[in-house]
Amino acid sequence: MLFQFLKYLQPTHxxxxLKNNGTSIFPDVNSLSEDVLKAVTFDNRYTNDLAKQYDASWQLIHKGYIGHAKTIETIETLPLMDEYRFIRKYFNPTWVFYVLVIRVLSFYNPFKEFKSWYSTKHIKRVPILKTPMKYKDWEYNKAPxxxxxxxxxxxxxxxxxxAYLKDVLKDLEVQDYNNFEVLVVDQSQxxxxxxxxxxxxxxKVQQQRETALWQARNWAIKHSKGDYLLFFDxxxxxxxxxxxxxLKCLDFFNADVSSGVSISKVGDxxxxxxxxxxxxxxxxTGNVMIKKAVFKETGLFDRQFEKQRMGDGEFGMRAYLNGFKNISNPQAKRLHLKVGTGGLRTMGSWDAFRTNHVFQPxxxxxxxxxxxxxxxxTRARLALLRLVPISIMPYRFKKNKGMLILGVFVxxxxxxxxxxQVCKSWRLSSIKIKQGPLIDTLDAL
Structure with a gap:
């Protein structure tokens, strides 16, 4: 990671x-054109020139840079002051203080930590998402x-x-693009x-008697006729x-994955x-198009996630490590109703961290x-420390900052x-790790 303090704030990002070939996604700013570099602001207040370059590279990725420039491969350790300067710029002050506390409790020199934290207190947070990069040719591209x-x-x-699937299929009936098939794997009872x-x-409808989401998707992948697979909820x-x-996103960016976006209410x-x-x-996997070739190289969804969460996140990680390009596509939007019944809701959780019963892991x-x-x-533990306290409150308060803070005290x-709960989850995950991945290949029928 470019800045080591990211391990506290984004431990599982x-x-x-680094990808399997040893590269990162962060561009080497020294290899970029002046036109591209206009999108960033070089911060000369860093004490180390490398920190300034890493910061600029971070800006580019988070502003939407999608290019073919040489990327940073060797990442050097930066001065403590620059680490604090970086997180001050891009994260909430509460999280900056959180990092300070974790560092002190981890037996780093408290005097150096506090000095660096205090010396950077004047730095204002930068609204990096306010000025994203634009791809002006998108509107005029005819997408061969x-x-x-x-x-x-x-x-x-x-x-x-x-009741909801009816509307899903009705929406597909009126698609502008007509060369597609629909594979429904129905587990209803x-x-x-x-x-x-x-x-x-x-x-094509397949009745599946076992309630198994990833088995369902894997079956559909194996029996699909298309070279482009569009996963839908x-x-x-x-x-x-x-x-x-x-399709236009895959074509325009020469990408392998088009990750659509979601809203939960009409007009949002x-x-x-x-x-x-x-x-x-x-x-x-509620709204993503993936080239079938990605599955041929990386395998299907891991069935260790059956009846649980993050099977799609794990596949995304596999695709990333293997060098496949995944584009976040704001044009391919869906309204996600997040229905309270059916689907994964019947399997015991509202999301990855909020279970339905108090003694569940x-x-x-x-x-x-x-x-x-x-x-x-180590980073899994840091993720627990970062995410478990703010997930104590019910799902409906997920975006309420006040309730999240209250959740920490609760x-x-x-x-x-x-x-x-956490120890139980850790023990059960150890069993999964010992068993190993349950990843089938696309050619196996």
């Missing part, structure tokens, strides 16, 4: 890890890939959501075969140009950090399996219970 009309396979696993009779789609709505926008704005094209640091064991497998035990009050 894709971009903190769309004109070639490749087969697209839309993959939808579903579980007890027929009871299964309603008659439901599918009246849709005007190239539709059964409680979402999309515009008629949805498929075209995904796309979250600021998803509102422009950029290299994506996540993968969400926290986080979901598959989350720690993912973190520990790719980032190691976490302290119920600390024995939280420790029990």
């Amino acid at each position: 894709y971009f903190t890890v 890939l769309i004109e070639e009309k490749p087969m697209v396979s839309v993959i939808i696993p579903t579980l007890n959501r027929y 009871p299964f309603q075969e008659r439901f599918y009779k009246d849709f005007h789609l190239n539709l 059964d409680d979402s709505r999309v515009a008629p140009d949805w498929i075209q926008k995904h 704005k796309v979250p600021e950090h998803y509102s422009f094209f950029r290299l994506s640091d996540q993968l969400d 926290k986080p979901i064991p598959s989350v720690l399996y993912f973190f520990r497998s790719y980032f190691g035990n 976490c302290i009050l119920i600390l024995p219970l939280v420790v029990f």
Whole structure:
């Protein structure tokens, strides 16, 4: 990682890890044109010139730079003062203080830590997302890939959501792009075969008796005819140009993955950090197009995540490590209804860290399996420290900062219970790690 303090604030972020070929995604600013560098502000207040360059590279990636320049491969240790300067610029002061506390409790020299923290207190946070890079040619690009009309396979696993699935399929009926098939893997009980009779789609329905999300998606991948696989949730709505926008993104950026964005209410704005094209640091199988070639090289979804969370995040990490380009695509938008019944909601959790029952493991064991497998035990523990306290409050308060802060205090009050939940999750993730990945290959039928 460019700045070592990111291990405290983003311990399990894709971009903190080098790819399998030893490269990062951060461009070497010395190899960039003056035109590209106009998008960044070089900070001469750093004590070290490398820190200034790393900061500029960080800016570019987070402003949406998508290019082919030489990237930083060897990352050197920076002065303590520069580490604090960096996090002051890009993170909330509360998190800066959090880093100070963690450092002191980790037996780093408290005098040096406090001096560096205090000496940088005048630095104001930089609103880096306010000035993203623009890709002006996007609007005028005719996307030859769309004109070639490749087969697209839309993959939808579903579980007890027929009322919402009806609208999903109706949206697909009116897509501007017409060379696609729809594969629905239906795990509902009871299964309603008659439901599918009246849709005007190239539709293939597979009844799956076992409730297993990743098995469902893997089956659909294996039986798909398209070279482009579009993963979709059964409680979402999309515009008629949805498929075209995904294809155009892959074509325009010569990418392998187009990660669409989500809103949860009609009329909502796309979250600021998803509102422009950029290299994506996540993968969400509710709205993503992936070239089938990616699965041929990396394997299918890991079934260690069955009935749990982050199977798509783990696959995204695998794709990233293997050098596949994943673009966050604000043009391919969906309305995600986040229905309270059916789907993963029936499997015991609202998200990766919020379980439905008090004595269930926290986080979901598959989350720690993912973190520990790719980032190691130390950074997995840092992730727990960073994420568990703010996940104490219910899901509906997820974006309420006041309630998140309250959750930290509640976490302290119920600390024995939280420790029990985390230890249980750690133990169960250890079993998964010992078993190893359950990743099938695309050619195996």
